[in-house]
Amino acid sequence: MILKLKSSFALSLRERSSYYQQNNRRFPPAFVRRFWLRHPNAHLYLVFGLCSSAMIAPVLHSCYLYMTMSKSEFDAYRIEQNAIVLERQKYGKGLWFPFLSNKDTKNEEVNKM
Numbered sequence: 001m002i003l004k005l006k007s008s009f010a011l012s013l014r015e016r017s018s019y020y021q022q023n024n025r026r027f028p029p030a031f032v033r034r035f036w037l038r039h040p041n042a043h044l045y046l047v048f049g050l051c052s053s054a055m056i057a058p059v060l061h062s063c064y065l066y067m068t069m070s071k072s073e074f075d076a077y078r079i080e081q082n083a084i085v086l087e088r089q090k091y092g093k094g095l096w097f098p099f100l101s102n103k104d105t106k107n108e109e110v111n112k113m
Contacts (some may be wrong), residue, residue, distance in 0.1 A: 036042065066074050087093045
């Protein structure tokens with residue numbers, strides 16, 4: 001009887017409570033996991049920010065040129081850029097595709113301007 005009690009007692013021991021499960025993973029780090037738990041929609045804001053910054057970047061470049069150039073220089077630049085864009089849209093001239101076009105076509109495009 002004593003042996004029976006000792007074996008049942010040994011089976012019922014726990015080293016820690018069952019509701020807490022320690023996470024021993026190294027990746028992602030603990031502070032990243034805590035951030036995702038506290039802010040579950042953060043990934044949506046990150047994707048929205050990347051997409052909107054990709055749309056705003058060309059406008060920011062034009063604003064920078066507008067601020068640094070004189071009015072007549074910027075008008076000449078804008079007319080030239082619009083003509084280049086119109087050529088690309090109508091006839092497909094000056095297109096450059098990564099990994100498909102060679103470096104010479106890109107350099108020729110830069111030298112023409």
